[in-house]
Amino acid sequence: MSERTKIDARGAFCPGPLMELIAALKLVEIGDEIEVLSTDKGSAKDIPEWVAKVRHEMVSSNEENGVWSIVVRKAK
Amino acid sequence: MASAPLYILLCSGEHEKIQMAAMMASVGAVSERPVEVFVSMNAIFAFAKGRGPDERYHGGAFSRALKEKRAPDAVTLFGQGKELGDLKMWACSMALDVQGWEMDALEDGLFDGPLGLTKFLSDAENGQFVTL
Numbered sequence: 001m002s003e004r005t006k007i008d009a010r011g012a013f014c015p016g017p018l019m020e021l022i023a024a025l026k027l028v029e030i031g032d033e034i035e036v037l038s039t040d041k042g043s044a045k046d047i048p049e050w051v052a053k054v055r056h057e058m059v060s061s062n063e064e065n066g067v068w069s070i071v072v073r074k075a076k
Numbered sequence: 077m078a079s080a081p082l083y084i085l086l087c088s089g090e091h092e093k094i095q096m097a098a099m100m101a102s103v104g105a106v107s108e109r110p111v112e113v114f115v116s117m118n119a120i121f122a123f124a125k126g127r128g129p130d131e132r133y134h135g136g137a138f139s140r141a142l143k144e145k146r147a148p149d150a151v152t153l154f155g156q157g158k159e160l161g162d163l164k165m166w167a168c169s170m171a172l173d174v175q176g177w178e179m180d181a182l183e184d185g186l187f188d189g190p191l192g193l194t195k196f197l198s199d200a201e202n203g204q205f206v207t208l
Contacts, residue, residue, distance in 0.1 A: 023160060
């Protein structure tokens with residue numbers, strides 16, 4: 001059964017949230033999800049771009065009060 | 077399609093240029109793109125072993141902002157690029173010779189060795205080349 005891990009990268013500047021996501025993906029199983037919380041505006045576009053390039057899966061991306069919640073599924 | 081390798085020639089000792097090199101190298105390397113960085117001239121001082129951020133990084137207003145806001149540390153970013161992606165770092169053999177340094181004068185675990193400019197330029201012929 002897949003699991004979801006949450007990373008609180010609020011306050012981290014580019015490329016901090018992306019690097020934290022990548023480090024976390026190394027530690028989880030295929031099918032597991034990582035939720036990144038970020039206040040970095042660039043990460044809202046950078047993370048989906050990276051996910052598409054390296055062929056993982058975007059699950060969702062939502063913003064509320066300046067905080068993005070970006071959920072990625074490990075696909076490989 | 078595989079991405080063209082990225083070759084970064086880092087010469088400047090300015091904080092903002094070292095920071096940008098670190099960002100480009102780390103993000104490129106974790107994006108399935110081979111990256112090689114050649115560190116020479118004033119940039120080599122930023123990689124001297126055992127230095128703190130104030131000794132390591134020098135620059136103007138943006139350098140101060142990077143330190144005050146605690147932006148990701150450039151040397152740490154290079155390390156993450158090596159750990160998580162395909163990043164090689166080379167110390168300019170001329171810069172080492174001029175300083176009288178051996179590889180052990182540089183931060184542990186970052187560099188793949190000393191290299192001459194001729195070899196780096198030859199390797200870079202089939203990639204994208206950036207100078208900072």
